[in-house]
Amino acid sequence: MAKKLGKKARKFAKKNLQSVMKRKRKLNSMFKKKSTPRRGNTDSLEDSKKLKHVQQVQEDPKGLIAEADVFSHHLGDIFNEQEEDLVEDVSESDGYLSEDSECPYISGSEDENCSEEKRDSVLLQEPNREIHEELANQKSKLDELCVKDPKFSEFLESRRSDLHKSRSEEIYSDEEDASSMDEDSIQENRTSNGCKVLTSSTVDVWCWLVMEQPNASVLTNVINGFRAACHYGVGSDEVSPQKIADREVFSKILTFILHEADDIFRRLMGISGSLNKDNILKVTNKSEWKTMRPLIKSFLRSSLFLLNQESDSQILMFVLSRLRSSIMFFAAFPSLAKKLIKISVHLWATGDESLSACSFLVIRDIASKFPSDYLDICLTKTYGAFIANCKFMESASSKHIEFLENSIVEIYSLDIQRSYQKVFFSVQQLASILKQALKTKKKDELKMIHSWQYINCISIWVKFVCCNFKNYDTQPLLFLIIGVLRGVAHLFPGPRYLPLRFKCVKMLNHLSLSCGVFIPVASMLFDCLEHKGNINADRSQQKQIDLSLSLKVPKHLLKSRGFQEASILLAIQLLSEHFSQWCYHVSFPELATIPLILLKRFYESTTLESLRRPVKRLMDQVQQNSDFIQRKRDEASFSPKDEPSVDSFLQLEKCNKSASFSRFYASIQQTSISQKAAN
């Protein structure tokens, strides 16, 4: 009865007596100031700090104010939840979330606490031991002094408060430096005089209880234990109400909760099947939600805290993947969801391969399952993180960057209606940078374009257009991107920038293939056929040059044979890619005319046998295909203007890929892939 009354009174106060609550808090703080001098410094602290006094009052035996009196009756599990409810509601506007701040134990666990008082002795590490010895020495000294002069001990007592004060200040400053999430730990700083030690057997019993008889009260304790574990080691250990006894307990409670929490929550709330953004509303309207909400919130908060603290990718992956299964609960807590986005974007951008993939799945889930505001956040955050992380391209990072690119494309492709504006704006931005550079040709501006950041950004949008061209009308975007790519290639002529140019050509080929438009790239490749290296360069400095990892060739390699070979081979590859797209088109012979003449000229002039062979092979194949088309179209009766007939020309062969050129291109692709693998 008393419980109920208290509950009602609390509710009433919460709803209707906002001013009373405020006054109460104020009074409390004043009262505290008087009654406990060691907290005298706290009145300068902010609102959030005041809050904790509200709670402290409740267990303070001297807190005899009317409202506090009501509270003091209710030291129980329910109260805890109530308390949390209140705190949360009050503080949510601040973005400050409080959790179960006090932890009165249910009888069962407290018994166990008493019985198992064997603290496992953690081996003190070397530096710790030294300090320990030092401490012992000093302590004995102090004791001696006290014994000598008993009055001193009195004096010391009188001064102790000052010392404490300075001590607590120390703590505050420490904790404010740490992440904001452990602010709440301060609350428990002084509330728990007797701390409860979690032991292995306690946890075992709890786990068993939770699994066997799903009941919120036990769960609260487990969640609190989980919380304590998550916050372990960030300075709040000594002040948290629950002590983790040993490492076994630590890992057990973490893995158990992470593993089972989602199931438990679902079971308790009677949710079956998957959650999505439509039925999450239904869930939050359920009656069980009220009791479960603080628990779920505490769980999510603690997990996020753990994510922030941890650095090991395996643990992070585990936490992330578990959080992913209960991702829909985040939808009920917007501030937590935003935090989750922030953390996972960070992990996605900087983590290793599997962690990055894991985080990406979380982001994607949020972007696709949550309301569309979250999608916008994800779009901006991922793109921003990508830009910040793609400044350098090395063989190690290239794969990661490619993954990041792909995941951005995935996320942006989730809802084209929403993302298209962003994409278009971004490409326009790239185009305006380019325009400026074309106009002024200043060194800084050129440098900005001639950077991996710029190229990788284009690459993302190229992929984006390629993926979505079939389903959406992205014609203007396509046109703009092609303009940007051609502009970049045009801005950097000369053999030094051949790698950059090859990149542009490659992207153009890609666009052309997926969008089915004709983009002439042949002229962009002719240059390198005429670049004459020093054939007689000594063979000693022959090095395999990987053109895919550079945008500019260092000067000393410019004349080297290795560079010439690499560039010609890459040019052949790109040219055959271009040809293979149109090798069934009726005008293939014309398309090949000029390149063929130039290739022939190159073939006659070059003396490098390593280049002559592939060039000759390409020439033969092109010629062969040319003759093939020529033969076929001599039989045809339509004219160039007859578009449908042109489109249907050799379609059957195209589907079968029966022309020899297709086979040739496939083989070229094969070799390039195997070469890459070898590197």
Add this chain to the structure above:
Amino acid sequence: MGKKKKVILPPDLPVIGDDEIQVSDEDLEFIGRNREYAGFLTRLDTKSIDRHVTRVADHKEDELESLYEKRNRKASLLRLKEEEDKLHVDPVDALPVKTLDGKLEYRTADKLKSGDRTSENKSKDDEEDAGGLKLTKPEKRQKLKKSRKEAKKLAKEQEKENIGEEEKGNIGEGKLHTEVLAKVEEDLSSEELFRKKKIRLAEIGLQLLENPEENIKALKELLQICDDEDHNIVKLGLMSLLAVFKDIIPGYRIRLPTEKETEMTVSKAVRQQRFYESTLLRSYKEYLTKLIALEKQPSVHQVAVRCLCSLLDAVSHFNFRQSVLVSVVKNISSLDDTIRKLCCEAIRSLFLNEGKHGGEATLEAVRLIADQVKFHQCQLHPDSIDVFLSLMFDEDIGKSEAVEEEVRPKKKRNWRAQDGLKEVQTSDRKKNKQEIMTKTREEVSADFKAVSFAPDSRERKRMQSETLSAVFETYFRILKHSMDPSTSRSHPLLAPSLNGLGKFSHFIDLDFMGDLLRCLKKLAGHSNHNVSSTGTCLSVSERLQCCIVAFRVMRNNLDALNVDLQDFFIHLYNLLLEYRPDRDHGEVLAEALKTMLWEGKQHDMQRAAAFIKRLATFSLSHGSAEAMAALVTLKHLLQKNSKCRNLLENDAGGGSLAGLVSKYQPDATDPNLSGALASVLWELSLLMKHYNPSISTMATSISTMASMDPAHSQVFLSTASPLEAFTDSSLEQELLKTTGKPTPSSYKRRREIGNDFVIMDPYKMGNENVVDEDEVRRKLEDHFVVHKGIAENERLRRELNYTLSSISLFEDYKREKRHKKKGKR
């Protein structure tokens, strides 16, 4: 009116009368001697006095006279003294403020001077009553420049009489100043010295500008300053001399008197004028030699060149132009960008402002540049030849003269006829009088011609033709040099000279035409691929330019003859293959297409067809801009040659038109032998898929031309030239087009949101998430241990600190105890 003025002006306004001037002279000398004593005068409020003076100057003459009469009595001696003194001291006062840039100081000087002048003139008015001469000095100077010599001399004499006495004092003061300077000089730090020198420079400059006739000797001092060791001073000196010379050099050329003339007795005025002119000329010469000498010193090189250039620009009519020109031309292809630009600008302005020097300088400059080119064997900066493009040749010189000749007698006749009518009425005396009048008129006009700088048209024509021949000589020299196989170096001058040839092609003499065309043909044929045979290689742009020039030349001169330039077509046909978008200039290509194919008449169907085919193929491998230019040309060709439209149809019977070659040879080098008529323009079908919408629509429109009624085809004649098409679809334009167009995406087929992966492998992604839980458990335990250690460490440290501070408190405690004890006692 006069009364009104009187009310406004302060009653005791200082007025300078004739008798007072005499006093002032004495005073001046007095002040000159006793500078310290007169020092207080410098502190007088010059501004207000100035205002008074100028106010007086505003009055009209008669008013002034009346004012004088009234005020002469009132004017006190002392005030006059102040007035006079102020006028001399003032420039010194103004010195720290003024910088070396001429305009500002000029103005202040003028103001002062105008005050000076008015007072001077007032007295003059009283004495001589010659109101017509009452002008402020700068006005006068300006007028003098324009007016005839005699008039000027007269004016100067008068002026000299006016100012002479006053200036003496001025010079005396200057001398004194230098003396003082010399004394103090030793004590001054170098910085102060620099400042002093600067001030001195400004002072002299101001004096010179104020009254060049009197202070002409100061030029010498200025020149001496230019010998200073400090480069900055030298620079400043050179610049101030430049400003001075620009200002005081008269608008005519100075002719020094011959010996005979000097022997003759002349008036004082003439002697003075002669002295002035000879001094000016001598100092100018000295200045120039100094400049030319300094021009070789790297530290003052730029300043010297700048001075020379502005001299050339400003006083191109004056003596010693030749030497200025020589040194400017010498620097015209300097490696230093700023110097080169300065010189080129100077030469350009010389060409553009021929009126200043009558064209002589143009001829000289062109000849000098030609020599320069010859001397350096065509290895100069392109800018040096580019200046020729600013040359202006007047085709109508001869014509207008001829017309005039024709018109004049007519007029005379008319006049005579009128005379005849009048003759009846007028007497012989009158007739005589009229004859005399006409005679004098003719004489005067002849004199005027002789004096004025505009040479008669015959002379101008001669000069122009000489200039032209020098220009063309240079151009041909460069062409010849480019052809010379023995010089395999680059040809920096070829491009500008081809430009020039294109521009002036209508002036080329017919005799040269054959040679020129042969040259161009040969040059256009030079290619990279037969380097070994010819030893030279020209860029594609240059070769295209050769073709363009050849066509221009032919069109401008032999339009009627219609010579077929087959060779150039062959070159163009092959050059299309050589063209590289980023290496060569697209504009030149478009220009070539325009002049050779778009504008020209195509009678040869074979050739037209070959070009149509080649352009279509060309547009398949090049960017939008080039493709657009090619397609515009192609369309134009198809429009003009209706038979070529057969290319648009896949007609088995096309062979009937094929002529000699029945099968298309894409790699033929001769358009006539390519057999293009037998081909089909399949390219269009691929171009229809072009990403650029304007190209794809163009291709579509071309492909439908075959069905067009030939009669209607003229209506659709596109107006855009290949060059315009090129610039319209250049990269910049392409980027511009799409900006600022917020395009909502209209989707073709909506995909279920967020269900499947677009680019990634879903299977792979699914497998990424396997986590080894035991591993995690172990790691968590490690994590715990580490944190526990850290926490323990922190705790221990805190404890330790606490204990330590407790111990230290013991000291406090002891102190307090002692204190208490003391207090008790």
